[in-house]
Amino acid sequence: RKEQEAADAQIRKIEAKLAEPGISARRKDRLNEDLVEAREERKGLTLASNLTASLRGEGMNDSVAETVGKAMSAAAKNPEFAYYKLKANAYKFSWALILISLPFIWMLFPFSRRYKMYDHAIYITYSIAFMSLLFSLSMVLNAIGVTHGLVTLALMLFAIWHMYRQFKDAYLLSRIGAMWRLPLLYGFACASLSLFFAFLMMMA
Numbered sequence: 001r002k003e004q005e006a007a008d009a010q011i012r013k014i015e016a017k018l019a020e021p022g023i024s025a026r027r028k029d030r031l032n033e034d035l036v037e038a039r040e041e042r043k044g045l046t047l048a049s050n051l052t053a054s055l056r057g058e059g060m061n062d063s064v065a066e067t068v069g070k071a072m073s074a075a076a077k078n079p080e081f082a083y084y085k086l087k088a089n090a091y092k093f094s095w096a097l098i099l100i101s102l103p104f105i106w107m108l109f110p111f112s113r114r115y116k117m118y119d120h121a122i123y124i125t126y127s128i129a130f131m132s133l134l135f136s137l138s139m140v141l142n143a144i145g146v147t148h149g150l151v152t153l154a155l156m157l158f159a160i161w162h163m164y165r166q167f168k169d170a171y172l173l174s175r176i177g178a179m180w181r182l183p184l185l186y187g188f189a190c191a192s193l194s195l196f197f198a199f200l201m202m203m204a
Contacts, residue, residue, distance in 0.1 A: 007042040014038060089200045097196045098124050104188035108181050115171065123170050127163070134159055163189070 014035045098121060105120040138155055167185060168178035
């Protein structure tokens with residue numbers, strides 16, 4: 001609320017300066033730019049405040065809700081810096097995705113004595129490495145203008161097929177054994193990515 005009040009005061013201050021008689025066109029343009037930035041920051045503060053209140057209403061811990069709200073507020077104030085921090089954290093903490101994924105993969109073989117956490121970690125590492133290469137290929141194709149929907153669809157289907165083949169071959173599964181675990185594998189992959197990005201947002 002204090003930040004919102006300060007943002008409102010800043011907006012009123014800039015508007016008052018714009019209303020002064022005899023200001024130069026150059027100063028008027030600069031004040032208009034400042035006004036746009038101040039209003040955008042105010043919108044971000046409102047979003048952060050509403051999000052924090054919503055999370056509290058859903059029963060989330062107050063400190064966690066405030067942390068999420070502050071992260072959203074900081075991103076709204078300086079989106080370019082927030083994006084840079086998000087990329088830096090994604091690179092710095094990429095190893096965390098392996099740890100996040102481990103319990104999910106273990107749940108696919110909960111009573112197996114054959115496969116240990118080390119085996120799961122190796123599988124996850126190779127899987128993430130391949131998906132990273134596939135994503136890099138997608139970025140290269142996008143950079144050279146090859147953004148046709150069929151290309152994107154082909155890459156997505158290939159990623160799904162690769163997950164199946166790698167999973168089946170790495171764990172020496174039968175076709176049936178791989179097929180019934182596959183939907184769970186896809187769901188766990190989405191859950192792991194969601195938790196990883198939530199972690200990055202908290203770190204930012």
